[in-house]
Amino acid sequence: MPDTALDEPVRRFLEILGPGSVITDPVRLRTYECDGLTHHRTSPGVVVLPETAEQVAAIVRVCARHGVPFVARGAGTGLSGGALPRTDGVLVVTSRMRRILSIDLPNRLAVVEPGVTNLAITEAVREQGYYYAPDPSSQQVCSIGGNVAENSGGAHCLKYGFTVNHVLALEIVTPDGDLVELSHTDPGYDLLGAFVGSEGTLGITTKVTVRLTRAPQAVTTLLAAFDDVESGGRAVSAIIGGGILPAAIEMMDALAIEAAEAAVACSYPEGAGAVLIVELDGPSPEVAHQFAEVRRICEENGAFELRVAADPAERAAVWKGRKSAFAAVGRISPAYIVQDGVVPRTALPEVLADIERISGEHGIRVANVFHAGDGNLHPLVLFDDDEPGAAERAELVSGRILDLCVEHGGSITGEHGVGIDKSRYMTKMFSEDDLATMQLVRCAFDPEGLSNPGKVFPTPRLCGEAPGVRRGAHPLVESGQAEQF
Amino acid sequence: METPFEALRGTGVPVEPAAPGDAPRWVAYPGTTAEVAALMRVSAEHDLAVVPSGAGTKLAWGNPPERCDLLLRTGRLTSLEHSPGDLVVRVSAGLPVGTLASFPGVAQELALDDPLGAGTVGGTLATAVAGPRRFRYGTARDLLIGVTVVLADGTVATSGGRVVKNVAGYDLGKLLCGSYGTLGVVTEAVFRLHPVAPERRWITVEPDSLAALDGLVAALAASQAEPSAVEVDWPGTGSAPVVAALVEGTAAGERAAAVRELAGGHPARVRDEAPGWWNTLPGDPGGVLCELRLPPAEVGRTLREVTACGPVRVRGSAASGVLWAAPPPDVLPAFVSAVRDRLGGRLVVLAAPYDAIEGIDRWGPVGALPLMRRVKERFDPDRRLSPGRFAGGI
Numbered sequence A: 001m002p003d004t005a006l007d008e009p010v011r012r013f014l015e016i017l018g019p020g021s022v023i024t025d026p027v028r029l030r031t032y033e034c035d036g037l038t039h040h041r042t043s044p045g046v047v048v049l050p051e052t053a054e055q056v057a058a059i060v061r062v063c064a065r066h067g068v069p070f071v072a073r074g075a076g077t078g079l080s081g082g083a084l085p086r087t088d089g090v091l092v093v094t095s096r097m098r099r100i101l102s103i104d105l106p107n108r109l110a111v112v113e114p115g116v117t118n119l120a121i122t123e124a125v126r127e128q129g130y131y132y133a134p135d136p137s138s139q140q141v142c143s144i145g146g147n148v149a150e151n152s153g154g155a156h157c158l159k160y161g162f163t164v165n166h167v168l169a170l171e172i173v174t175p176d177g178d179l180v181e182l183s184h185t186d187p188g189y190d191l192l193g194a195f196v197g198s199e200g201t202l203g204i205t206t207k208v209t210v211r212l213t214r215a216p217q218a219v220t221t222l223l224a225a226f227d228d229v230e231s232g233g234r235a236v237s238a239i240i241g242g243g244i245l246p247a248a249i250e251m252m253d254a255l256a257i258e259a260a261e262a263a264v265a266c267s268y269p270e271g272a273g274a275v276l277i278v279e280l281d282g283p284s285p286e287v288a289h290q291f292a293e294v295r296r297i298c299e300e301n302g303a304f305e306l307r308v309a310a311d312p313a314e315r316a317a318v319w320k321g322r323k324s325a326f327a328a329v330g331r332i333s334p335a336y337i338v339q340d341g342v343v344p345r346t347a348l349p350e351v352l353a354d355i356e357r358i359s360g361e362h363g364i365r366v367a368n369v370f371h372a373g374d375g376n377l378h379p380l381v382l383f384d385d386d387e388p389g390a391a392e393r394a395e396l397v398s399g400r401i402l403d404l405c406v407e408h409g410g411s412i413t414g415e416h417g418v419g420i421d422k423s424r425y426m427t428k429m430f431s432e433d434d435l436a437t438m439q440l441v442r443c444a445f446d447p448e449g450l451s452n453p454g455k456v457f458p459t460p461r462l463c464g465e466a467p468g469v470r471r472g473a474h475p476l477v478e479s480g481q482a483e484q485f
Numbered sequence B: 001m002e003t004p005f006e007a008l009r010g011t012g013v014p015v016e017p018a019a020p021g022d023a024p025r026w027v028a029y030p031g032t033t034a035e036v037a038a039l040m041r042v043s044a045e046h047d048l049a050v051v052p053s054g055a056g057t058k059l060a061w062g063n064p065p066e067r068c069d070l071l072l073r074t075g076r077l078t079s080l081e082h083s084p085g086d087l088v089v090r091v092s093a094g095l096p097v098g099t100l101a102s103f104p105g106v107a108q109e110l111a112l113d114d115p116l117g118a119g120t121v122g123g124t125l126a127t128a129v130a131g132p133r134r135f136r137y138g139t140a141r142d143l144l145i146g147v148t149v150v151l152a153d154g155t156v157a158t159s160g161g162r163v164v165k166n167v168a169g170y171d172l173g174k175l176l177c178g179s180y181g182t183l184g185v186v187t188e189a190v191f192r193l194h195p196v197a198p199e200r201r202w203i204t205v206e207p208d209s210l211a212a213l214d215g216l217v218a219a220l221a222a223s224q225a226e227p228s229a230v231e232v233d234w235p236g237t238g239s240a241p242v243v244a245a246l247v248e249g250t251a252a253g254e255r256a257a258a259v260r261e262l263a264g265g266h267p268a269r270v271r272d273e274a275p276g277w278w279n280t281l282p283g284d285p286g287g288v289l290c291e292l293r294l295p296p297a298e299v300g301r302t303l304r305e306v307t308a309c310g311p312v313r314v315r316g317s318a319a320s321g322v323l324w325a326a327p328p329p330d331v332l333p334a335f336v337s338a339v340r341d342r343l344g345g346r347l348v349v350l351a352a353p354y355d356a357i358e359g360i361d362r363w364g365p366v367g368a369l370p371l372m373r374r375v376k377e378r379f380d381p382d383r384r385l386s387p388g389r390f391a392g393g394i
Helices: A004-017 A026-032 A053-066 A118-128 A144-150 A191-195 A229-241 A254-264 A284-300 A312-331 A345-362 A390-407 A423-429 A432-445 B004-010 B033-045 B097-101 B121-127 B172-176 B210-221 B252-263 B296-309 B329-342 B369-379
Strands: A046-048 A070-073 A090-093 A100-104 A109-112 A167-173 A179-183 A204-211 A218-226 A248-253 A274-282 A305-309 A335-338 A366-371 A376-383 B015-017 B026-028 B050-053 B070-073 B080-083 B088-092 B144-150 B156-160 B185-192 B200-205 B229-234 B242-248 B268-271 B289-293 B313-317 B322-326 B346-351
Touching: A004 A046, A004 A053, A004 A090, A026 A046, A053 A070, A053 A090, A053 A167, A053 A179, A053 A204, A070 A144, A070 A204, A100 A118, A109 A118, A118 A144, A144 A204, A167 A191, A179 A191, A179 B369, A191 B172, A191 B369, A218 A229, A218 A284, A218 A312, A229 A248, A229 A274, A229 A284, A229 A345, A248 A254, A248 A312, A254 A274, A254 A312, A254 A366, A254 A376, A274 A284, A274 A312, A284 A305, A284 B252, A305 A312, A312 A335, A312 A366, A312 A376, A335 A390, A345 A366, A345 A376, A345 A390, A376 A390, A390 A423, A423 A432, A432 B156, A432 B172, A432 B369, B004 B015, B004 B026, B004 B033, B033 B050, B033 B070, B033 B144, B033 B156, B033 B185, B050 B121, B050 B185, B088 B097, B097 B121, B121 B172, B121 B185, B144 B172, B156 B172, B156 B185, B200 B210, B200 B252, B210 B229, B210 B242, B210 B252, B210 B296, B242 B252, B252 B268, B289 B329, B296 B329, B329 B346
Parallel strands: A046 A090, A070 A090, B026 B070, B050 B070
Antiparallel strands: A100 A109, A109 A204, A167 A179, A167 A204, A218 A274, A218 A305, A248 A274, A248 A366, A335 A376, A366 A376, B015 B026, B080 B088, B088 B185, B144 B156, B144 B185, B200 B242, B200 B268, B229 B242, B229 B313, B289 B322, B289 B346, B313 B322
């Protein structure tokens, strides 16, 4: 049953965009019913495909006037349901806004539209010796606008930081439909920093100025095989404790290796209970020195095989198993949940042991893939969805893992975001006062709560009138046409 | 009826009357977040305007607050909890940033330079001030991973946490960076740390003219020897600038030699120590201090253009496009107008003698000001936190 409240907004969208950019056909709408978190599905009320910032602003103004909620969507690769649409709302898809507007190497920056893919930025400047540093594993398809919303990281954020550390300015459409620039050169509140990672709840990004990073002189990737996760973990601690900051340190346990072998035949050392991938980059003499150190540390901690990738082809072979890991578990399990939690790195051994125990208690297998350098776990909770009760037990195990993260002073999400998936866990990590204070920011940007409502925060809240702004009674109240309760 | 002073005293926190003639009526010295919250609750009940202050090194920055009943000194907020294995530190706002430059028994540091030398954690966050190594490590906002803040009504809120990788909820810490005490009182911060570089070298280059500056800075900044900082010091009209780059880490000597090769024939040398002006502010205490933000590739051109204004000493992070400038008071109006109007750069007059700032908008145009105002209205609806210190009456 179509929502008639959208009739007038749809007429306005057709005027703004033309018929080729407004989708109302129920069959075509289903293309957009979920993002990368596929077990949450909702058909949007209407999909719009703007090509300019002004069109986005005009669309949002229509939404504001009619009180219609809107959700922004880039490539739809998000893993927390941040771009899950609403049947009563508008899905603003930025996939037609994919121009690289300018590249300014003397100032080491690029200005791009939000639909440009993460990797496209790097590809545009690679030959000149630059790249865009954040590298989420979906970087071939994910959009920079989505990266801004989620504050995306990637394997290399251990050394290089997240999206928020690489965005210099944004043009956004506020939830009232104004185009505003948030720039790192503005004095005052760091609204740019607050907007990045706000998961679409503060407005829609229409232009992104990113910092370009000089390509490192040398890159060396090392694969070390250990008997078990504990020895690999000790090596990680010794590397970091030794004052080395690798570009990436990734670990996979036996089950994750088994899955990767089944899926992509990555030929990791046979019999490994854990593999560690350590990538070092930087000036050649520094990398050479650190490589010798890392090698020594791995050997001292029981690595029984070490492989070194010195060129891009060999490096790709080492990374192949790691990068395929999420999808690969499909080979060893009919269904799985990808979890994303963070613990202080020193708590890793204890938490991994706890995960193993919980897994055993519930008869649910858990494959572990993680960014070991920063304690970001990606447990893959495996289950058979044909088995009665298995999905519920998997969900329980997955939730218990997040509890462990919070109990150890970590976070319920390191990079996938809260979205719709984890909003109910926010109260485990934050107090009522913490959440109410975050809500002040939300109300400043979006007092009507129209921008991606229902995401991030556990319970919908009303903003009320902006405190401090003493306005008179509502005109309708004053004229006796309405009463306020 | 209890007087405000009695009520403040009633919290148990040391509170004293300020010296006669001082702007605040009382000065409080809280030692914990809970004590700050108690003071803020009393201040809310009695409609007192509160100005937080650390070491006071930047108290003169920004507009003078429109009113100030209570000066909240953070000097007793000094706890520190270091987790060396996780490379993080949790600190109270009153500790000097310099305290975090080294830790006993382990080679770790907060990679944040404080050009004022004695600034506290809270003051550094509130003013978003940073030094040379911003080029590599960013500023406080990039190193801050968690924050505890007390709001105007006494609410205590935290965001972030104790892990570097964390995208749960809004990052209130970012919002507070650069807030000049107008949103809340930061009482605790959690920072990520970095390993201390085993070796450091400075490469100084003396180009013969400002015309050579941009090419030189660009070449040093793009070096794959990866300098952590590329700074410039320009004593003003008629003199040549000095450029200095810092290389830190393993094989610093070898890498510094590679950087020196990029000097393009200008006199250059590698030193074990920083130049005397490194990580310091230009000008005299009590004088004019401005912060300029420009595209890095336009630093040289900007300096050439402002030469006509008169003598202006300029120093700062050329490769990041963030510079400090200290024009004499009589040159200030022409300098501000040249940078903002003719060159399109951002300029903030951080500090200036009262008579010199007359008629000058300290902050200049701020594009996102309406949004900032809305944030302020939500956080501090009664305008009791450092009212008027920031732009547009915030």
